[in-house]
Amino acid sequence: MQAYWEKRFESEEKIWGDKPSNSVYKAISLFNQNHLNRILVPGAGYGRNTKELSKHFHVDGIxxxxxxxxxxxxxxxxxxxxxxSVLDLKLDEQYEGIYCYNLLHLFMQEERHLIVDNCKKALKDNGIAFFTVFSDKDHNNKQGLEVEPGTYEYKQDKIAHFFTEQDLRDHFVHFKIVDCGELKEQLSYHNQSHTFIELRYIVVRANNSIYIE
Ligand SMILES: C[S@@+](CC[C@H](N)C(=O)[O-])C[C@H]1O[C@@H](n2cnc3c(N)ncnc32)[C@H](O)[C@@H]1O
Incomplete structure (x- = not known):
């Protein structure tokens, strides 16, 4: 995984251009409404989303x-x-908010659950997390070899899990689910080409009274 991304950032640099995902504005408004300040961004890439978030909050990117x-x-x-790595987070502090754009679907089931657990540990009690992931409605779903239920090697050396709404909710059973919905986004690449992606988002609140094994 690391080698794949290292190679891509080396050859394509700012792969998705300078503009942030539209979802970042949804997260900013949610974090502002809840008076959050310390925000963690796992899988921050080259900072196109953190650049917008850091105009409003104190942001760390992993x-x-x-x-x-x-x-x-x-x-x-x-x-x-x-x-x-989000699989092995060693953080000195806890955060009030997490914004995690299109990272979770890049992993197999066991690792996805580990990432969600690590994010829960990184969130203060009552903290809010906003995740986006590939939807099962995306055009790449069911392309290539199915390596686990709902997870496909849809490009060479790259897998993705395509989430139904129930599946996404099931990943966050140890949180209080605040909102869950769909987003359609246009991705504009640095070489001027475009594609549409179908995403799901989930907004959850950490609630330490919910027991985790
Ligand atoms: C689909 S990209 C999204 C990047 C960024 N969120 C954006 O939208 O511009 C996924 C990002 O996660 C990073 N990543 C992959 N595995 C990771 C891991 N185990 N820990 C931290 N980051 C990881 C990749 O290097 C890449 O930057």
């Missing part, structure tokens, strides 16, 4: 690709970028 981190430090000098 990223596995050192090349992406170098790009991010140039592009968004306000955010602190941490070179680490």
């Amino acid at each position: 990223e596995i690709s050192s090349h992406a981190i170098r790009l991010a430090q140039e592009f968004d000098s306000t955010t602190t970028f941490i070179h680490d």
Whole structure:
């Protein structure tokens, strides 16, 4: 996984251009309404979303690709970028909010659950997390070899899990689910090509009275 992203950021640099995902504005309004300030962004890439978030909040980004981190430090000098894996998070503090755009679907089932658990540990009690993932309605669903139920090797060396709404909710049973919905986004690549992707989002609140094994 790390080698895949390192290679992509090296050859394509700011892969999805300078503009953030539209979902970031939804997250900003949600975090503002709830008076949050310390925000964690797992899988921050080269900082196109943190750059918008850090205009409003104190933001830390976690990223596995050192090349992406170098790009991010140039592009968004306000955010602190941490070179680490979301599978093995060693954080010194807890956050009031998490914004995690299109990371979770890149992993197999066991790792997806580990990431959700790690994010729960990184959130303060009552903290809010906003995740987006590929939807089962996306055009790439069911392309290539099915490596696990709902997970396909849809491109060479790249798997993705395509979430139904129930599946997404099931990943967050240890949280209080606040909202769950669908988003359609246009991805604009650095080479001027475009594609539409179908996503699902979920907004959850950490509630430490919900027991985790
Ligand atoms: C689909 S990209 C999304 C990037 C960013 N959220 C954006 O929208 O611009 C997924 C990102 O997650 C990073 N990533 C993959 N595995 C990771 C891991 N185990 N820990 C931290 N980051 C990871 C990749 O390097 C890549 O930057």
